Amino acid sequence: MAGKDGFGTLLKRGDGAGPEVFTSIANATNLSGPNLSRDTLDVTAHDSPNRHREFVGGLINPGEVSIDINYDPDIHDTLAEDLEDEEPRNYQLVFPAPITATWNFSAVMTGFQRTAPFDNKLTATLTFQVSGKPTIT
Template identity: 60%
Template sequence: MSAIDGFGTKLKRGDGGSPQNFTEIGEITQVGGPSLSRETYESTTHGSPFGWRTFIGGLKDGGEVSADVNYDPSVHDILAADFEDKDPRDYQLVFPDPETTTWTFEAILTGLESSAPFDDKLTATLGWKVSGKPTLG
């Protein structure tokens, strides 16, 4: 197995239409997630084998997606409107592997923080909370 270069990964935003059209969110410098997790519930009893705690799986959580961008208000201001929207929107995270593996998920924009240093470029950090089950395909 060989490593895959992350350069060329794309984060896309759905337009809410039917059929859904996805547009790339430009100027992404870093993207992470979804950060899947699952609750566990302890199921240990006095009869648990060899005195080891036992667990069962509980609810799953799609976690969060984060992205850093070279902030361009003309490109990214549409995301400010997403922040005002309480309903999830469809997004895709497309990897640059030969199969173009894609995470498709609904998410709510939960964070949009811009930064304007006097001696560097404009940047922004974006965060989404995934709603429901993300699909890897």
């Protein structure tokens, strides 16, 4: 069978304590990332074969993670304080059974965008810049 059901995927936020406790960000509707990408370095020289450019791999950008939520100010407004944090916080992206993968990463919150349409539910999108290499357990 191709494809897996994403229902039940969680983004958990670490509390920074030891041992660290991770709590799910409530009311998630969509999750994306980490969106990994890699730079390339142009190493073309006058003697490159067949007049073709040559490249080697450069630095890897761990990308961003974003989460869309059904926004509840009573639950979510405390997360806005993370925008004040200069140091990355630990997070976990936990996939539902039967998938057993958990992505562990550090990130800095870079956005908290709330939306209040006149004809629909309150929503928000939280965006995080991943710092360093994520690990998969």
